[in-house]
Amino acid sequence: MSQTPRISTEFYPIYIPKPDVFAGPDGPTLRAGQVYDDWIPNDHTFVRAPDGRWHVFGITGPNSPIIHEAEWQAFHIVSPTTSLADAMTAGPWEELPKLLTPAERPGEPHEFWAPFVMEGEGAYHMFYGPTEMRSVVSTDLAEWTPRGVAFTQEGAARDPWLVRMGGLYYMVYVAGESVWLRTSRDLVAWSETPVEIFPMRRPGAPESPMMIEMDGAFYLFWTIHDGTHGNWDHRTFVFRSDRPDDFREAEEVAMLDAHAPELVRDADGEWFISSVEWPIRGVSLARLAWE
Numbered sequence: 001m002s003q004t005p006r007i008s009t010e011f012y013p014i015y016i017p018k019p020d021v022f023a024g025p026d027g028p029t030l031r032a033g034q035v036y037d038d039w040i041p042n043d044h045t046f047v048r049a050p051d052g053r054w055h056v057f058g059i060t061g062p063n064s065p066i067i068h069e070a071e072w073q074a075f076h077i078v079s080p081t082t083s084l085a086d087a088m089t090a091g092p093w094e095e096l097p098k099l100l101t102p103a104e105r106p107g108e109p110h111e112f113w114a115p116f117v118m119e120g121e122g123a124y125h126m127f128y129g130p131t132e133m134r135s136v137v138s139t140d141l142a143e144w145t146p147r148g149v150a151f152t153q154e155g156a157a158r159d160p161w162l163v164r165m166g167g168l169y170y171m172v173y174v175a176g177e178s179v180w181l182r183t184s185r186d187l188v189a190w191s192e193t194p195v196e197i198f199p200m201r202r203p204g205a206p207e208s209p210m211m212i213e214m215d216g217a218f219y220l221f222w223t224i225h226d227g228t229h230g231n232w233d234h235r236t237f238v239f240r241s242d243r244p245d246d247f248r249e250a251e252e253v254a255m256l257d258a259h260a261p262e263l264v265r266d267a268d269g270e271w272f273i274s275s276v277e278w279p280i281r282g283v284s285l286a287r288l289a290w291e
Helices: 084-088
Strands: 005-007 012-015 039-048 054-062 073-078 094-099 113-120 123-129 133-138 145-151 158-165 168-175 178-184 195-199 205-214 217-225 235-241 251-257 263-265 271-276 283-290
Touching: 005 251, 005 271, 012 073, 012 084, 039 073, 039 271, 054 113, 084 283, 113 158, 123 158, 168 205, 178 205, 195 217
Parallel strands: 039 113, 158 205
Antiparallel strands: 005 283, 012 283, 039 054, 054 073, 073 094, 113 123, 123 133, 133 145, 158 168, 168 178, 178 195, 205 217, 217 235, 235 251, 263 271, 271 283
16 A cells, blocks of 8 residues: 655654864864864754664764865754653754764775764674765774775665665666666675666755665655755655665655655664754754654
8 A cells, every 4th residue: 555655743843053172174264173162963864862762863064165175074963861752852853973074084085975874794884875876884883994896887876775675785876867776685785786766857866865665665865956956955845666676667656845854763663764954953853744
């Protein structure tokens, strides 16, 4: 039976960045070692720690006249409770020191886009773009070790989302103006031939794709960027398919108002959706209903 997702509550802020020192290196307008009051969070990922609390990692950089000038490091916040329903309305989450600065990723490009964390194979694996798909690994969500390039693809590879189904890890991501799919058994070796599961049907590019399975159907979410709704476009489309590897002819079942959202399912089965810079500043969280 087909279901339709709907944002069922208002968005509540969980992260409004505090002033911090920019680790650098220098950007066109930003200077290493300087304190900046205004930081902009962007693409992010949720993961549950062994103690049941939720950690969120996401790209960030000081606000500047050049959009996305130095989103070269990750913010790190932790929920005050193990329940997302309670943590959603409890106010700002605990902000931990930023991590994965260019100095902590020697030999890599400064750019650090749209991380996703998947727990599996005895560790936490974080994947990110935007040129090659790269990864870092951790056992405690605090210290991360670079693992290098996971795979490369023409048109770059960015905005990963992972889900485990039937003993395989599925990664959907963006390259060019399409959403693609690769699979892995161990989060290290990925299928050599990617599958283009959704080429754009309209002008613009997809961002922040997500795919989930529910009641035997598969749902693909992605946010559009076509230059008509500013830098924080909040039109996130949802498509339904009977297969995880083909949404070419899939029907559109919903449009959600959220920018660079993440879907999160709590231990009690409740669904939540996040958004950045829309409809309020920072990272916010709302309930998601399926009807």
